[in-house]
Amino acid sequence: MTLTREPDAQRDVAGEQEQPSREAAGRRTSPRRRPSILLWVVLVVMLGLVGAPIVTTFIAAFASGTLGLPKTTFSLDAIWRTYFSGELLWPLIATLLLSVLVAALAVGIGAAAAWVVSRTDLPRRGLFELAIISPIFVTPFIGTIAWLVLASPRAGMINVNLRWMLGTDATFVDIMTLPGIIAIMVLFFVPYAYLLVSSALKNMDPSLEEASLMNGRGTFATMFKVTFPIARPALVAAFFFIAVLATGTFTVPQLLGVDMGFQPLAVKVYRAVTATPADPAFAAAVGTLMFWFTLAGMYFYRRAIKHANRYVTVGARGTRPRLVRLRWVKAPIILLFTIYVLLAVVLPYAALILISFAPYSITDLRKMELSFDNFFALASAPDMMSAIVNTLLLGLIVPTVTVLIGLAVGYVVNRERGRVAAFVEYLATLPLAIPGIVFALGVVMLYIRTPLYATLPIIVIGLVGVFIPHAVRFASNGIMQIDRSLEEAARMSGAGKLRMIGTITVPLLRPALLSAWILLFIIASREVNETVLLASVKTRPLAVIAWNFLSSGTIQQAAAGGLLLSVFMLVAVLVARFVFRTKVSAI
Amino acid sequence: METNRGIHVQSDSIDMVTETGAADPVADRPTADLDAHGASLVVKDLRVKYGGVEAVHGISFSIRPGGFLTLLGPSGCGKSTTLRCIAGLEPPSGGSIEVAGETIATVSRQTPPEKRGINMVFQSYAVWPHMTVAKNVSYGLRGIPKDEIRDRTAAVLDLVGLSRFADRYGTELSGGQQQRVALARAIVTRPRLILFDEPLSNLDAGLREEMRYELLELQRTVGVTSVYVTHDQTEAMSMSDHVVLMNEGFIEQADRPREIYRRPRTEFAASFLGHANLITGVLDAAGSRLTASDADIVAVAEEALPGSAGEPASAVVRAERIHLGAAAEGLDNVWSGRVEHVSFLGRYLDVMVRVGGVPLRVEVRDGLPLEEGQAIAVGVRAADVHFVPRAERPEQ
Incomplete structure (x- = not known):
């Protein structure tokens, strides 16, 4: 959620270069010291969590079978098939098309919403912000289940019921x-775009836009010549982030594209x-192909934000941005927000609730009988209890570990400069460029011959590796906002380094770390794309159970599972809101 | 080609100067003429509400074309809010604003900021980070030939001394340079009115002084009507021909700087502009003699405070107008005091003298032998004593 805040983007530039030109970094740092022990520890951890799975994927692509098994030998078959046979040409094009389209649409909608919420006199802005963020709890996967119930061509609720109402056979x-797949992904990726862009818009010095008005440009000219160009790093970051997310999401095309034979690379893997x-x-070879592909995306992203340091401006003291009067456009805009919430939240949950109370997959509202059978079936499913326990464990352990590692990485990267720190920072951003399913594949192959294989810890390892960039962003943003002199004052008052971190740094970072924890809790407990490869029968969490139900065709129970998962996340968010006082929009 | 352009630049800046020279004294000039260098501004009974709180409580002031007016006051006094209202960035909740006789803002109807022909220099400079200096400056120039845009931009950049930096990005410049970009951008559109929102407050002291002169010279050159907001009395006194002193959303006093300094109308005005000594007491029947309440002295002033006979009042005495020792003898007011503290400040001695229960700050030229604890004569001319009514609210 935090691909960028402008100063951050600048650090990315510094981190990206293998031989970092110290020009950018050096200005803000104290004289370079030798890397501390903490830095070496962080380096080793990062190499193990991030470097090893990626390297493993590459090695596995050159094997004749499953890497690590005794009879596996060196082979170029998979590489040849992936890169030279032409077999993957169409999937590659499909992937490109899908991710670029989805990212462009989601960023377009998200940015427009962010502008409306932060710059106009829309009433009850908090409510509209909540409306646009809320689908983040629905997740593409649960949303897909719901939309399958609603709008599959033959038995979809909308189709079936409109048919008898209107007396036709039409679909x-x-x-x-394909438009369906794109629509679903856009619908559920808009919140990410919104969060990234709106934080850039909210942090922007209002006088930048006021200066444009004073120079005789109207609202729209100002928006396109000043507001969005200045927010460009955030827009590019959001685009890239969503494109990678879309590239690595196999659930939606796998579920919705079966009939068409639409197979992007993630589905192939x-x-x-x-x-x-x-x-x-x-699978590994296809994974390497996706790796290059997203790496190229990352390259363009970094190029786009190269001059991000220009974007750091002197902030004005608290003047509020001048609000544009919407007048007659207000009603249509409110209508658009309503439609969005209807499509992304209300309709899906209505469908999920209805179908999870239906004993058979009957979607005709006239014939529907309601019962708790699905929940009983779900509850009596042999691994249900363990699934809940697994979800809870993952939801607690993964965010905690990730935030701790993120804090350590953020600390060494911001407070110690040098090549090692730059390399650590690079490693910490790398998982952003790797689709979850590819990363998970690397983790599976890395640990297949160890006792860790098919245990809960292996899921933790896989998820932590992928989530590290998020935690690092939060920690880094927080650390950058802490004036160094606050820490130095602690040292001058006689505190040692550890006491300083414990009594000054961490307490000041608390809000940032809590936000990171909540966000990671949500994405860890609902994660499917990776977990599906990492989980065994005994370690399956709720999301994977729901996925399995869906794969085996019992959509009502999948819906009940999805519903349960949503309730689970909702409780967590409410706890966050009222116990820890962390707002989700702070994410 | 190069030389050609150079000549152009030259002639253009000369144009600006001559325009000023031919300043039209008639206030009611045609309003649509944006090239005109200055328009009058009339603010009538302006009120601004933030949420439920009124930040500006019905203030009125006006400026003649080409004038330089400063809104001065402590932070939170409503001066910036007033300025933003003139700019069109905030709606008023009462009153009206007129520029060159044309009403641009009332409660019910407000001309959008981009159509007011007003430009503004912001406290944070607001130099757009994604544009070069030249692009920043030429941003507001539209609907005129490209050549002219280029020439006018070059001329203005020349005027502020930034020609060398035309292709740099705004944020690659130092604070002072960014300030000049903001200034160039505000004058290049030849606005009827320029607003300055504490433009120098982000600069360090030395640069601030330098920029103050530059800015004033530029304003004189371009001759545009200016409204300047600051909390720095030095800026206000040295730059403006009119100062509007504000406090808590009201105007305390509006006058020429010298007049406010000489004849403050309230205790607030007296103490905000150049630390004044205040001797509280009660006026006599004529209103020209004040019997101090904290000391056994009487202060005599040349001018009586009209209509305040027998009322509580304060005598305002400036530190540099107080004489000590031999110099005090024979003056209209001679009191006996005791030196409490002496600090050497280079050009003068800063002396704290206590007269009865009243502490007085005195600035005297070095050379006077003073010792702490020493008894000394304290003298002030009646012309240098000024009475103001006692403030009803307690000083903060």
């Missing part, structure tokens, strides 16, 4: 199409791993 909406016989080498 009104069909979610199992998933199928290569889960088909019998599995073809892990091919």
